[in-house]
Amino acid sequence: MPAPQALGPPALGWAEPTAADTARFPPAEIFAAGLHQHHLANTAYPIAHAETWRPYRVPRAAVEATTRRAFAPVDALCLYVHVPFCATRCAFCAYTVVEREEAAGADLYAQQVVQELTLYAAALDTARRRLHGLDLGGGTPTVLEPAAIGQILSAVHRHFRWAPGADISIETTPRIAARAPDRLVALRALGIDRISMGIQVVQPALLRTLRREAGGIGEQRRAVEHIRRAGFKRLNVDLMYGFAGQSLLSWQATVAHAIALGPEAITLYRMRYKQTRLASQAGRVTLEQIHQQTTLAQQVLGAAGYAAPPGKTTYCRVAGETGTSAYLTQRVVAGMPYLGLGLGAQSLSPSTLAYNAGAASKRLAPYQRALAAGRLPIQDLYHLPARQLMAKMCAVSFYFGAIDRAAFAAKFGQPLERVFAEEVAFVVDRGLMQLTPRALALTPAGVAQLNGVIALFYAPAVQAHLLRLAADGGHGARQGAAGSRPRSLAFAKDGGAETRA
Numbered sequence: 181m182p183a184p185q186a187l188g189p190p191a192l193g194w195a196e197p198t199a200a201d202t203a204r205f206p207p208a209e210i211f212a213a214g215l216h217q218h219h220l221a222n223t224a225y226p227i228a229h230a231e232t233w234r235p236y237r238v239p240r241a242a243v244e245a246t247t248r249r250a251f252a253p254v255d256a257l258c259l260y261v262h263v264p265f266c267a268t269r270c271a272f273c274a275y276t277v278v279e280r281e282e283a284a285g286a287d288l289y290a291q292q293v294v295q296e297l298t299l300y301a302a303a304l305d306t307a308r309r310r311l312h313g314l315d316l317g318g319g320t321p322t323v324l325e326p327a328a329i330g331q332i333l334s335a336v337h338r339h340f341r342w343a344p345g346a347d348i349s350i351e352t353t354p355r356i357a358a359r360a361p362d363r364l365v366a367l368r369a370l371g372i373d374r375i376s377m378g379i380q381v382v383q384p385a386l387l388r389t390l391r392r393e394a395g396g397i398g399e400q401r402r403a404v405e406h407i408r409r410a411g412f413k414r415l416n417v418d419l420m421y422g423f424a425g426q427s428l429l430s431w432q433a434t435v436a437h438a439i440a441l442g443p444e445a446i447t448l449y450r451m452r453y454k455q456t457r458l459a460s461q462a463g464r465v466t467l468e469q470i471h472q473q474t475t476l477a478q479q480v481l482g483a484a485g486y487a488a489p490p491g492k493t494t495y496c497r498v499a500g501e502t503g504t505s506a507y508l509t510q511r512v513v514a515g516m517p518y519l520g521l522g523l524g525a526q527s528l529s530p531s532t533l534a535y536n537a538g539a540a541s542k543r544l545a546p547y548q549r550a551l552a553a554g555r556l557p558i559q560d561l562y563h564l565p566a567r568q569l570m571a572k573m574c575a576v577s578f579y580f581g582a583i584d585r586a587a588f589a590a591k592f593g594q595p596l597e598r599v600f601a602e603e604v605a606f607v608v609d610r611g612l613m614q615l616t617p618r619a620l621a622l623t624p625a626g627v628a629q630l631n632g633v634i635a636l637f638y639a640p641a642v643q644a645h646l647l648r649l650a651a652d653g654g655h656g657a658r659q660g661a662a663g664s665r666p667r668s669l670a671f672a673k674d675g676g677a678e679t680r681a
């Protein structure tokens with residue numbers, strides 16, 4: 181294979197790539213490995229940090245200085261606050277949610293997040309940076325009392341300046357929205373602009389199997405009524421597909437029900453099995469099932485006035501709007517840096533990616549101990565080469581089905597189509613993506629083979645891992661499951677909405 185192209189001057193302090201990250205693999209092999217490992221090759225980048233990113237791990241003693249240096253050039257950023265509490269843990273969920281015995285810590289949690297923000301404010305001089313969006317995610321942030329959320333928001337207002345167009349978004353469950361209407365009113369009064377609620381599926385039997393609250397359609401309607409009465413004009417509803425045994429008919433009913441609730445946006449999450457209690461079921465879900473479900477959803481949503489370009493996971497019925505929070509939009513389209521506060525939260529600078537304590541263990545104690553000692557609660561910090569950061573940006577971009585060319589060039593100093601010349605030729609020649617003046621965008625054929633396409637933009641060390649998994653033959657979703665999970669292998673949350681990654 182030809183030598184990799186130089187990636188421009190390390191103006192942003194990128195790390196030197198290891199030999200593993202200067203390898204080149206034939207696009208056709210990577211594409212096939214991504215399709216084979218379709219339960220793993222998705223927007224949640226990277227795969228198996230503990231192994232694939234080990235050479236880039238920053239020693240503990242250098243974490244704070246490296247973080248300060250890494251954020252120094254940042255003027256514009258987003259903020260994410262993770263709230264790791266839920267009434268119960270759903271069987272399909274691998275997000276950072278604490279176990280019941282630690283949930284008693286919820287009372288103090290907002291204070292701890294404020295303490296973390298104060299540490300960042302001192303270390304990074306946040307007052308001179310502009311905040312483009314704030315997401316309160318989880319877990320279930322509406323588990324917290326509005327007064328506690330108010331404490332967090334006051335600290336954010338104190339320490340940052342807001343950019344025009346910024347917004348604040350929060351996640352809830354139907355049960356909380358249905359049973360605590362006053363809480364919604366208080367949250368709206370705090371200036372929260374957008375609310376996102378997980379419906380997942382409507383069938384009571386499937387919800388029971390998923391150990392998900394099943395208050396029924398009536399509860400969900402009440403929840404929406406309360407959300408509207410509280411004054412929220414931007415409501416998103418999350419749905420999930422790709423469950424073993426989830427029929428096309430039942431999926432159609434779920435999508436129709438979500439439309440009837442009248443949200444401005446509907447986000448479709450394909451079930452990610454890695455590190456969940458359902459990991460052993462991944463092998464029962466074929467790409468054919470996924471393809472049928474996404475195609476059907478697109479048709480039904482389109483007929484109801486919800487639009488999305490090919491591959492975008494959030495459908496929106498408001499012309500000119502993305503349907504996502506400003507936080508997610510900026511992360512996906514611009515590759516904007518973000519600070520993640522709270523248990524297991526992820527932060528991205530122009531040259532580093534960090535995971536807070538608790539990302540893998542899902543325990544509060546180490547996070548609290550770090551704060552008590554006056555330290556940033558970062559457990560794993562990776563100082564990355566440009567190629568890994570490019571892969572991160574590209575993988576996350578697939579939430580919107582397209583990689584923004586101007587944003588990529590601005591971030592890395594080189595055109596996307598030059599850095600990924602072979603890969604771009606591969607996807608364009610096969611009709612999987614098209615180059616428009618604005619973006620490299622998925623076509624419907626690319627959507628159907630998304631996992632192969634995404635893998636093409638992964639960095640070589642991660643591609644090599646994927647090739648090894650494909651050669652081993654399994655579907656890979658059990659990789660990293662409890663018991664065999666490497667310490668720092670976290671389920672990446674891109675949003676959210678994975679979007680989260």
Ligand SMILES: C[S@@+](CC[C@H](N)C(=O)[O-])C[C@H]1O[C@@H](n2cnc3c(N)ncnc32)[C@H](O)[C@@H]1O
Pocket residue numbers: 266272273274275317318319320351352353354377378379380418419420449450451452453456676677
């Ligand atoms: C943090 S959760 C949502 C907030 C809230 N706790 C709820 O469940 O309604 C965000 C969304 O992630 C999605 N999700 C959870 N686990 C997932 C998984 N294993 N794979 C894909 N999506 C998942 C669900 O659709 C969920 O609504």
Ligand code: SF4
Pocket residue numbers: 265266267268269270273274275277318319320353378
């Ligand atoms: S899906 Fe939502 S409610 Fe269920 S465990 Fe995950 S974060 Fe909690």
